[in-house]
Amino acid sequence: MITLTERQSLILKAIVRDYTEGGNPVGSKSLVQELPIKVSSATIRNEMARLEDLGLIVKTHLSSGRIPSIKGYRYYVDHILKPEKVDGKDLKVIQHSLGGEFHKIDEIVAQSADILSQLTSYTTFTLRPELKDSRLSGFRLVPLGNHQVMAILVTNNGDVENQTFTIPSDITGDELEPVVRFIDDQLVGLPLQDVLRQLTHEIPLKLAQYLQDPDGFLDIFGSVLSKAASERFYVGGKLNLFNYTEQQSPKELQSLYSLLDQTDRLANVIGPPGQQIQVRIGNEITNDLLKNYSLITATYDVDQHGQGVIALLGPTAMPYSRMIGLMGAFQRELARKLLDYYRYFDE
């Protein structure tokens, strides 16, 4: 456990701030001027040498100024930083953008990601409140004529998933009715996960009473069901990658883009929902592509509707205190908005 003196702490803080703002290694002379304490550059050099021994700051070459190490950022985030109260104007933007009327959870969550990435100039991804507690609350098959049928699945959270299928022969509503009624009678109220589990065993047997060849129907039902049960990330501010990425390596940028396009890989990046707001810096992120970046994740809580995640990806040299403040604001506003939204479907 590292403990720093007051002065060392001040110096580390100043180094983090300067480097974050200017992007250049910071030297003893420039620190002299801005530190609130009256000491010479030599003293600061001595202190910096100690901070370097502790592994909190590093040099880019033998006689350069210092930049914070991963460990240094960590210490700063854990012990020095105070979350900045979110700017009134920013809060207005957030509240206004979430104030409108939404017809889908996904829209709210996507909108949040877009706003956050706009406010920060970084990249955001969001995960809606987890679906694992969702229950099936309705299933419809709507014949559209022309050999087409739309399957619609509704959950108790008001989530709607639908898909259109082309079927060999025209079918009227009457023929589908017993199947739909079977689903409604037997499966409504069950968690989606359970329904999904039964799909390969019990359901086909039971369904055999109503249909001579249930396979086609099961494909349709299963397809909509798994779509509804799958986790989906929304990624906002991909273009911002160009702003904060090391520009000399286009290959790396391409890999990052590719990573952000594969939402299944993002689940590993974010990791299990943990504390309220979590800061992971550099190689603390479990993905080598991101070892030069920082990731702030906030878990937001929507009561019985589960938890969602909003995450912010940016350079290790980011203004953490402002960012953490912003994440807190989103955490609150998003929870509030979603509770509000869910209220419709709760009673």
Next chain:
Amino acid sequence: MITLTERQSLILKAIVRDYTEGGNPVGSKSLVQELPIKVSSATIRNEMARLEDLGLIVKTHLSSGRIPSIKGYRYYVDHILKPEKVDGKDLKVIQHSLGGEFHKIDEIVAQSADILSQLTSYTTFTLRPELKDSRLSGFRLVPLGNHQVMAILVTNNGDVENQTFTIPSDITGDELEPVVRFIDDQLVGLPLQDVLRQLTHEIPLKLAQYLQDPDGFLDIFGSVLSKAASERFYVGGKLNLFNYTEQQSPKELQSLYSLLDQTDRLANVIGPPGQQIQVRIGNEITNDLLKNYSLITATYDVDQHGQGVIALLGPTAMPYSRMIGLMGAFQRELARKLLDYYRYFDE
């Protein structure tokens, strides 16, 4: 009108090929070795000077080798190039990827873009057969419970558009029936454009018989309708931008990405559907961002279902003959597949 001698034509062809393959300006000495004619480098230099006078090739500096100018590429494409017969393996890939079963036009068109960009390492965008001749063939309002209603619109081409709405009070199917029947009676069979036009005038008046406050419903209907009537591009191979873009200008790359994300701007880029296969090179494209790239567009014809477009964006130095061959293949396969798909909804 420029006319080249046989020998000049051979030289221009060789310059285009070499530069496209190697990326370096090509000089007289290297040309001596690969040309099928026996002449000295001095003769070639003389011929090159003439080609330069004609504006077909340019130097990058006073004593450099030559690269084709826009005009040079144009002459090459118009008079020299022979479309390459598409590689058997490539054709297999195309046919196989379009061989599966699709439930939506958009999926077919998107898949095509992905495959083409994969085969070429460039960027593709596709536009489905134009919707302007689409007619409304059905409209449904499906109450989902929990204050939600799904509106579904079907066209005579089998296109399905849907949207979910949250409404203040729960509604049963019976209450919606007269409205839906009104739509079915009065509007089915009309082109979407006509329906859209009537939306602000005739429809509200007529509808007033069935609903005391038709505004909410009209919003819903209008929203789905305009979604169905809007053109949408699918863009494939965005990541390939990293491969063929000038790497020294990240800003430009960012702008390109941004352009590709705004599908309404792409309509201008592609321009009006013209000849079968159209090659636009450099500043011939009506967008300054693309003045260093080439765009090949192919219009494919799906009989009475209209025309769609598949477009390929790449560097000006691209292997045109292979690309044009590929575009031809997609043009044919896509038309065939879509005709096949539409057959369901035609009878």
Next chain:
DNA sequence: ATTAGCACTCGTAAGTAAGGAGTGCTAATT
């Protein structure tokens, strides 16, 4: 414990030199 002074390191930018690919032109050759 702090500080002034100084030798030393190293990145950056600018300047110089050498090598090489390629050109245009002139005069000789076919």
Next chain:
DNA sequence: AATTAGCACTCCTTACTTACGAGTGCTAAT
């Protein structure tokens, strides 16, 4: 009249200097 050999010239690329400045660590004085 067309082609070619020869040559001076251009200019890009690369590598090698040089100078400068910001910054450090260390020593000795305060």
